[in-house]
Amino acid sequence: MKKIILALASVSLMIALACSIRDPLGTFIDEIPTTQNPYYFNFETSLQGWQVGGNGGTAGGVRSLVRSSAKSKEGSYSLKMHCEFTDTSATNNSGMAGAVLSGVNLTNKPVISMWLWIPLAAFGADPTGSNPNMIQIFVKTGTGLSWFADTVELSDTTKAGIWAEYSIDISAAPGGTASVGEIGVKFLCGGGANTTAFSGDIYIDAVKWLPEPAAGNYIANYTWEDGSDLNWVPETWTSDQGFNVPPAPVNSSEKAWEGTKSLKCHLVLTQGSVNFTKGVMWVDLPNATTDLTNTTISAWIWLTNGLYSASNPYGVQFTFKDTAWNYCNLTWNNITNTSSGWRKFSTRISSDNFNYNAGCDLKSIRQVGIQIAPGTGDKFDGYVWLDKVSITN
Ligand SMILES: [Ca+2]
Numbered sequence: 001m002k003k004i005i006l007a008l009a010s011v012s013l014m015i016a017l018a019c020s021i022r023d024p025l026g027t028f029i030d031e032i033p034t035t036q037n038p039y040y041f042n043f044e045t046s047l048q049g050w051q052v053g054g055n056g057g058t059a060g061g062v063r064s065l066v067r068s069s070a071k072s073k074e075g076s077y078s079l080k081m082h083c084e085f086t087d088t089s090a091t092n093n094s095g096m097a098g099a100v101l102s103g104v105n106l107t108n109k110p111v112i113s114m115w116l117w118i119p120l121a122a123f124g125a126d127p128t129g130s131n132p133n134m135i136q137i138f139v140k141t142g143t144g145l146s147w148f149a150d151t152v153e154l155s156d157t158t159k160a161g162i163w164a165e166y167s168i169d170i171s172a173a174p175g176g177t178a179s180v181g182e183i184g185v186k187f188l189c190g191g192g193a194n195t196t197a198f199s200g201d202i203y204i205d206a207v208k209w210l211p212e213p214a215a216g217n218y219i220a221n222y223t224w225e226d227g228s229d230l231n232w233v234p235e236t237w238t239s240d241q242g243f244n245v246p247p248a249p250v251n252s253s254e255k256a257w258e259g260t261k262s263l264k265c266h267l268v269l270t271q272g273s274v275n276f277t278k279g280v281m282w283v284d285l286p287n288a289t290t291d292l293t294n295t296t297i298s299a300w301i302w303l304t305n306g307l308y309s310a311s312n313p314y315g316v317q318f319t320f321k322d323t324a325w326n327y328c329n330l331t332w333n334n335i336t337n338t339s340s341g342w343r344k345f346s347t348r349i350s351s352d353n354f355n356y357n358a359g360c361d362l363k364s365i366r367q368v369g370i371q372i373a374p375g376t377g378d379k380f381d382g383y384v385w386l387d388k389v390s391i392t393n
């Protein structure tokens with residue numbers, strides 16, 4: 001019975017995949033966070049909506065924003081904010097950059113953290129004097145986009161020229177925390193000896209909403225730090241056995257997103273072949289009747305650039321089997337990495353996000369999987385690593 005269902009699922013899935021490739025439905029971390037996917041900015045593939053001046057604010061001495069591989073806190077890229085605060089004019093002694101958000105609800109996550117790399121030059125000629133330069137982390141909240149900022153005086157030069165974490169608690173934002181419409185960074189010259197303070201680059205990366213889910217909010221959390229495979233196994237059904245190739249998946253210290261270990265998986269894909277249309281890695285949940293409705297699943301996957309295809313993108317999907325072995329897939333996510341590295345995939349587990357569903361009941365799930373499939377005509381033989389696969393509510 002299980003195999004018949006899977007065979008039907010595979011045929012329908014191939015149709016679904018073909019549609020997905022033409023019309024990607026990706027929910028990426030590297031897109032602007034929405035209420036469905038409130039996570040963070042890592043600048044790995046785009047500016048993620050950040051713009052000079054933010055949403056109608058003063059650009060001032062902030063002259064450009066580009067992705068840069070010169071420095072990164074997480075991944076391979078950061079956002080480089082080029083600044084030229086070179087005189088005392090009102091339009092040039094401060095300036096900002098920000099990202100427009102689509103009313104993200106941070107009611108339960110009122111602390112926003114970001115990492116900034118601020119060069120010593122930005123601290124000005126007199127950092128410990130009476131007019132230090134300043135950095136503001138700001139948000140605009142509520143229907144009126146009310147301004148709220150946390151000001152940091154750039155007087156502690158031990159934080160110059162390194163990645164340092166800056167955060168803002170928006171609990172007291174006048175517009176409330178239920179609808180955050182913008183987040184950004186503002187630089188202000190201090191005046192006095194710091195009036196003509198700074199020409200150079202500030203780097204921004206790893207902008208997150210804190211706190212991360214408490215342990216009690218994890219329905220599942222696979223980090224592979226115990227050295228085992230955590231009972232993750234490859235699918236062995238005919239068309240889906242891309243991961244069912246030697247050597248078997250194994251705990252690995254070669255790469256890790258979190259901690260020192262991950263799961264190394266050999267993957268062979270040949271689109272159109274009988275056996276390697278896609279690969280799926282599965283794990284049995286501790287409870288075979290787990291309710292996953294309106295939870296969030298995320299995974300860090302190390303992807304080689306061999307899995308990048310501009311014309312026929314490879315894709316990643318989360319997949320589930322319910323207590324009765326009915327099968328479903330969530331949103332298809334194109335693999336957009338042009339360089340090898342860790343990439344986070346995160347999707348709200350909801351029937352709204354079905355890419356394919358064979359009657360799967362999200363209220364009673366027994367297995368969770370990650371599947372990778374090629375675009376038309378593509379072939380792959382290589383390794384991927386999984387880490388920090390978690391389901392949270
Ligand atoms: Ca980054």
Ligand SMILES: [Ca+2]
Nearest residue numbers: 223258259261
């Ligand atoms: Ca790990």
